[in-house]
Amino acid sequence: MTTGSVDLLVVDDGEALRGYDCRDVVRVEEVVGEAGGYLVRLGRLGSPRDVACREVLGSVALSAREIRPVPEVLRERVTGEAPWAVGLTEREIYLLY
Amino acid sequence: MRTGAVNTNFEVFDMVSTSGISPLDEAREELLREASIEAQASGREKAQEESGPARSLLVFFLGAEGFAVDLAHVRKVLRPARIARVSGASPEVLGLMNCEGEVLCVLDLRRVLSPGKETAPPAATEGKFVVVLRHGGKEAGFLVDTVRDATEHPASSVHPVLDSIVPSRARLFEGTVACGGQFVGLLSPSACLNP
Numbered sequence: 469m470t471t472g473s474v475d476l477l478v479v480d481d482g483e484a485l486r487g488y489d490c491r492d493v494v495r496v497e498e499v500v501g502e503a504g505g506y507l508v509r510l511g512r513l514g515s516p517r518d519v520a521c522r523e524v525l526g527s528v529a530l531s532a533r534e535i536r537p538v539p540e541v542l543r544e545r546v547t548g549e550a551p552w553a554v555g556l557t558e559r560e561i562y563l564l565y
Numbered sequence: 566m567r568t569g570a571v572n573t574n575f576e577v578f579d580m581v582s583t584s585g586i587s588p589l590d591e592a593r594e595e596l597l598r599e600a601s602i603e604a605q606a607s608g609r610e611k612a613q614e615e616s617g618p619a620r621s622l623l624v625f626f627l628g629a630e631g632f633a634v635d636l637a638h639v640r641k642v643l644r645p646a647r648i649a650r651v652s653g654a655s656p657e658v659l660g661l662m663n664c665e666g667e668v669l670c671v672l673d674l675r676r677v678l679s680p681g682k683e684t685a686p687p688a689a690t691e692g693k694f695v696v697v698l699r700h701g702g703k704e705a706g707f708l709v710d711t712v713r714d715a716t717e718h719p720a721s722s723v724h725p726v727l728d729s730i731v732p733s734r735a736r737l738f739e740g741t742v743a744c745g746g747q748f749v750g751l752l753s754p755s756a757c758l759n760p
Contacts, residue, residue, distance in 0.1 A: 561649035
């Protein structure tokens, strides 16, 4: 039986639903101006970085059973930052960064 | 009686069957039927000896263009469910799909075959099929328009890839197969799964 879980801050980057470990989130800022959107500041646990997104959707808790490795075929075809895992629930697919 | 000897027993010609066909004709027809069956079986055996074991191929289409893949590498064929896009992925990646509780990466076979045509919008998935291929520990779904059927072909019916195909595309094929009056490209699962 697995008991591990992770709380994710879920954001919409315009193409996909991304999930960031809530414990790593420093703060979320609204971007003013024409482009709009939000800036998620990360780095409480790891190295500091900012992530721009279109919308912040809230948080979701995923159990270890709902977390899958990234398919190798996808990992080989992603440029830039690749997700470390995929969250799979009955309703959604989250890319975990 | 020696085989091939003339039958001198004329009594047999006096016999008439109820169907109006003489027993001799019936015997001949029976003999011809048996000979035909034997010849067919012998021909099949000979063909198999000459061409090696048959290959089972799944045939599918992108528009009017036919393709085939060895059934040994086909894990399943399914209708596409909701596909989650992945930002930063190559243009041939349609996204991720929940495939019976597993994460399946779905590729657009059109874009795998024609990587230059990347300005076209992502393929619509309605009414199409996802052919899931597995090879060398890798697995992915390939979006295709229609799936025809699985057919057996002698190994000798696989011809080399046409010279006219550009090398970047030719590497994706194992050969060409005549299938239902049409030549279809036999895809290499390994090449299709590896960028």
